[in-house]
Amino acid sequence: MTNQKQAMLYGLGTVLLWSTVATAFKLSLRELTPVQMLVVACSASVIVMALILVAQRRWYLVFELSRRQYLQSFGMGLINPCLYYFLLFGAFDRLPAQEAQPLNYTWALVLAYLSVPFLGQRLRRADILAGLICYSGVVVIATRGDVLSLTFSDPLGVGLAIGSTLVWASYWIIATRDTRDPVVGLFLNFLCGLPVIVVICGMTDGFDFSPTTGLFAATYVGVFEMGIAFVLWSYAMKKAENTARVSNLIFISPFLSLVFIYFILGEIILPSTYVGLVLIVAGLWIQQRKTRETMARASSA
Template identity: 50%
Template sequence: MSEKSQSRAVLLALGAVLLWSTVATAFKLSLQHMSPLQLLGWAGVFSTLVLAVGVSWQQGWGELKRQWCQRPLYYLALGVLNPAFYYLVLFRAYDLLPAQQAQALNYTWALTLALLAVPLLKQSLQRVDLLAMLLGYSGALVIATRGDLLALEFDSLPGVGLALFSTLIWALYWILNTRAEGSPAVTLLLCFLCGTPLVWGLMIWQGEWMLPPWQGLLGAAYVGVFEMGLTFMLWLGAMRAATHVSRIANLIFLSPFLSLVFIYLFLHEPIAPATFVGLALIVAAVVIQQRGRRSEPAPAAEQP
């Protein structure tokens, strides 16, 4: 069991936020050279290698073996959710939408988490939760329609649907992940050892197993190392070290605003005013929600 330290959790979370701010740009650049399935398959390979190095550094192979032998179906389920299902849905959303829309919509996962906590964790929705959801999903609608709410015209309705569906998968993964008993590196490596072969099997079945152009491969390496590998370890470590999880979770909403800077500089996407308005609504929703739950307990992963 790891020692609780809120200051350590903040440092880990800020590192994760900074790295995550770059990945929306990396997704779009990589998808110019490969399909969503190829990006997921190759990024999964690089991420697995990074996580294996992390487990080796921590001398955690014995722990990995014990965790797998005790709960193989649990880790297989986690691996199906992440990386396989979640990233396949998310990358397809990025393929269909402007980067600014896909990344902003994906950040409504905290609201989805509150919804899933009702049936899965037996938590109740308070008035503040309902207000936050109304505000947050209104922000998502503003972003998806570029502010033209009455016309309800979307750049890609399937893309919007996939981006929002990805938040459901992501929230479900984090709820299940709180039951993990292993270290963050061990847990994540088990997920990728289970999920990545499934993705490669699908790639072979679809005839997309060939080596991509070097630009795509470089992008997949960046995504695998920083989005799927190192950053996950930082974020999981932050969540498990935190004494107040909600305060750490709020830091993630710095990322979409930083991400817009990278999108503008490297993708040359004009940032729509509606994107800023929608993100402000989403962030306000999360702040309202978390202030209504100041006495949140430690994460379940650290409880017996």
């Protein structure tokens, strides 16, 4: 099997896992509060990433970092998982999955915009066009099709979803200067963020976890969305001979996610969700297409 075929298989595996997490979020949040869900998911993720590092014989890398890198782990852990997932789970707690999930996909566009002031990159016309298309899709979804009224179905929920994209994009901008092994870095971020989450949970909602669907769904999120999916995607990027073909797979995820949302959660998918999601994906495709063209020209120069 060629490296490209392996990369596509890893990428498809990642997309399949990403497509299920919106459903898992909602199943868990039916019985747990957002902070309780985060405690369970983050704990499961830490265990899974530790096992992955042991299996890959890279556990020793955890102990070979500088003091500055350990401090970095704590700082980045406050952003992800702490702040990011507080906002994301809060959004899913208030909004239907079919609304929260597409809004979260706009983080890639936010990353392009934040890269201008923080990384010194130029804002292209394609980025502006993509933004107009994407956020028109956001308005369609958030107003459930009643665009002219500009009355959001749940303003706080929409705000939390948009806020999570800002935090996630900021996290990846900071990560551009991260020299740690990717899996080691993510493991330490979650390990350092977990005690903060535990303290907040203890001071607010407590630890009354019973072995129900909500607990198992939160564990699923930690094992797959926060752990295995990240490793699979890293393998896909590493194996890829044509990264554009692999990265295009992410556009399957939001549509496949609606299938799980409909059949498992029983949500009736509104026409406005389809329209808004198509606009969001179209905007992201325009933005990513121009980025790939620029990278291709640079590599051939």
